[in-house]
Amino acid sequence: MLIGVRNERVFFSVRNRRLGVRKREPNLRQGKERMHRPLLFFAVLILTAGVAWGQGPPAPDQTEQIRILLERVQQLEKRVSELETRQPVAAEPVLTAASASAVQKPESAESPASPAQAHQHESQETQAAVHQMETHYPSLQIRGFGEVNFSATDQKGTTSGFNLGQLDLHLASALSRKVSYFGEITFNASQTGYTVEVERNIIRYDYNDFFKLSFGRYHTPIGYWNTAYHHGSWLQTTIARPEMVRFGGTFIPVHFVGFLVEGNIPSGGAGLGYNVAVGNGRGTIISRPGDAGDNNNNRAWVANLYSRPAKLYGLQMGVSVYRDKITVPVIGGSPNNFREWISAAHIVYTKETPEFLAEFANVNHRNILTNLITNSQAYYVQVGYRLPWLEKSLKPYYRFEHTHMPLSEQVLTNQDLVQSILGVRYDITNYASFKSEYRNTKRLPGDPRVNGAFFQTDFTF
C-alpha cells in the first residue's frame, strides 16, 4: 500500500516536472526534437505504471477486509494474553522454539509485567525442543529398497520378460549412545515363490572413531563395491553389480560371518581408515559363508586399508587381503583342502562429475595336498558423468569388466567374462530412478557374443 502511494507521487512529480519544462522553455526545442517529448512521456508512463502494477492502493472492499482482519488479529492477541495470564505455567501447551519466538515478540510488547513468566515459558519450550531432538533408545529406522527389471537378449534359449528382483528391508537402530544394530533382509523372487535371506545382521559397539567393534554377518570388506552398495540397487549407478562381486557369485566371498574391527587411523590429511575381520570364511557351499558354523577349524581373516585424502575430496584408494582355508567335500572320499589368498585394490572418485570406479582382485588357490597353485583375476572400470541439464537427473555411464580363470582352477567353476555395459540412469525423484543398459557379453573363447537390453526402475521407501 505504502509503496503504491509513493510510486503514485513519483509519477505525478515527474509529470509536473515535464509540464514545468514546457512552460519555461516553449521555443527552445524544434521539429523532430519535440516528437521525443511525448515518447519520453509515454515511456515514463509505461514504466511507472509497471512499477505501480499490483502495488497500487487497494480497492475500497480490500481496505475494509484488511480493517476487519486487523480487528480480528487484535481480538485474538487480546484473547491469547488473557488465557496466558489465567492458566498456570505448567499447563501451557508445548511449542517449538521457532513458534515460541514468533509468539513471544508481540506479547512482550503488550505485557511488560511478565518477563519472568516469559523466560520460564521460553526455557520450557527449549527443553521440549531438546527432548524432541534427543535420540530415544532403541530408535528403529526401517528403509526399503525395491526394483522391477526387464531384460531381453539375443542369447539362444533365453526368454525376455520382467522380473521383480530383490525387495530389500534395511533396519538400523541405535541401542545406546555407543551401541547400534544394523540388519538387512531380502525377499528374492523365484519360480516357486519368494526366498527370504538375512543378508546382514550386525551389532556394533563404538568406542571412538578409531575403534569400532562389531559382530554378525557382513558384506566382506574386500575392495570397494561390496561394502559401498550392498543390496539396494537404487544406491548404485548401474542396474547390476560387477560380476566379480555378484550376489550368489563365487569369485570373492561376498558375505562373511564373524567379528569386525574398523575405524579411522590418525593420519592427518591422508584420511586413512581400516577394517580387520575374523570369521568363518567360505562354507561348504562355496558361494555362502558358514552361517550355521564353519566347516573346518581354520578361521578366515580379512584386512582392508583405505585412504580418503582430505585435499582430494571424493577420492578413495585402498588395498585388501583375505586369507582362508577352504574345505571342499568329496563324495565317498576325504575332503580337499585349499589355501585361499585374495588380494585386491581399488581407486574410486565418487563426485559424479565424473564418477570413476576401478577395482581389481586376484584369487590365489593352493591345494594343500598337491601344492598346485592357480591364480584368477578380475577387474572392472566404470565411468559415469552427472549431466548438468534437466536438474542433473541424467547420468550416462560405461563399464568394462574382465574376468579370467585358468582351466586348472580347482575350487571355482569357470567365470571367464569380457563385458561392456553402456547405460544411462535417470533420477525420476530423489528416491527413485530409471536405468537402461545395453550389454555386450562374451564368456568362453568359443562362445558367441551376447547382446542384451536391460531396463530397471529402482527406488527406496
Add this chain to the structure above:
Amino acid sequence: MKATNKRVAAVLLIMVWLTMAVQCPSSAQTARGGDIAVVVNPDTPVNDLSLSEVRKVLLGERQYWNSKLPVTLLIRAPVARERDVVLRVIYQMSEAQFKQYWVAKIFRAEAASPPKIVYSNDMQYELVTAIPGAIAFVDARAVRPGAKVLRVDGHLPGDKNYPLR
C-alpha cells in the same frame, strides 16, 4: 538530435533499472549474505578446525569429539541459507545428492542416524547450547553469547579469508 536521443535513452535506462530495483528488491538482498558460523556446545573440546575436518564431521567420518562425547549434527531444513552454504561449500553436493548420501551412509552401517533437521536459527542455537557435542551452522549475525564459535582454517566469521560464506 543526437543529444536528445542520448538523453531519452539515458532516461529510459534509468527508468528500467529503477523498475527492476523496485520490483525485485529480494534478488539484490539475497545474492550475498553474511558468513556462516560453525557453532558448537561450549563443552566441546575443539576451538579450531580446518575446512576438511569440518567436512569429515559433516560427512559422518568423524563421529566423536572424544571417546565420551559423540558428535550431534544439526542442519537447517531445506531453503535456509545456512543449509545452502553447508551443501555448497562443505558437502559440495546438491540437495538430492545430500539425501542420497545419508541414505547410503546409514545403509552401509556407517552411521545410525542422519543429521537432525532444525527449522530456525533460534531453535538451532538453543539445541547447540543444550546438547553436549552438538554442532550447528548459524548465520554469524545471529550468533548469541553462550555458544562457542569455531575458527575454520584459523579464521573467524567476518575475516577476509573465512571460507563459509
